[in-house]
Amino acid sequence: MKLNVRNEKAKRGFIRQLLRAQGKSEKTVESMLAAIYEYDDFSQNANYETFSERRAIRFKDHLASTRNGKGRLSSSTIRRHLKSLQAFFRHLSDCPGYRKHIRSNDIDFLSPDNEHSALRLSEKPRRIPSLEHVKRLVESILGNDEIAMRD
Numbered sequence: 001m002k003l004n005v006r007n008e009k010a011k012r013g014f015i016r017q018l019l020r021a022q023g024k025s026e027k028t029v030e031s032m033l034a035a036i037y038e039y040d041d042f043s044q045n046a047n048y049e050t051f052s053e054r055r056a057i058r059f060k061d062h063l064a065s066t067r068n069g070k071g072r073l074s075s076s077t078i079r080r081h082l083k084s085l086q087a088f089f090r091h092l093s094d095c096p097g098y099r100k101h102i103r104s105n106d107i108d109f110l111s112p113d114n115e116h117s118a119l120r121l122s123e124k125p126r127r128i129p130s131l132e133h134v135k136r137l138v139e140s141i142l143g144n145d146e147i148a149m150r151d
Contacts, residue, residue: 063082
């Protein structure tokens with residue numbers, strides 16, 4: 001697959017924006033770039049100017065059907081990819097040369113489905129020790145003097 005020089009320049013500008021202006025960490029930037037690379041593979045390095053509502057919907061469908069070594073992509077991975085791409089295309093929509101091609105309404109089609117948002121927002125149940133366990137733990141602490149009791 002042939003590299004698109006204009007796309008590479010756009011990615012470089014986005015990386016600079018994330019690192020210098022927004023203070024994002026290297027790890028965060030790498031995660032966001034992974035989503036952009038996934039989109040590039042999907043679109044076969046098509047120019048970012050050709051981004052549209054239809055392509056956004058097809059990419060979401062592509063992510064939902066993509067498999068990794070363990071099965072389908074998790075909801076959190078899909079959500080992270082979509083949010084990263086939204087940020088990228090919003091950045092591009094403010095850049096000269098892309099303003100007239102990338103519409104904000106089209107970017108909105110990269111929003112995660114409600115199911116992905118609900119799964120992310122639901123909390124995992126936390127294990128809390130029982131009262132009996134806490135009592136046994138406190139009683140098992142040996143304290144011969146005040147310092148040992150304090151510690």
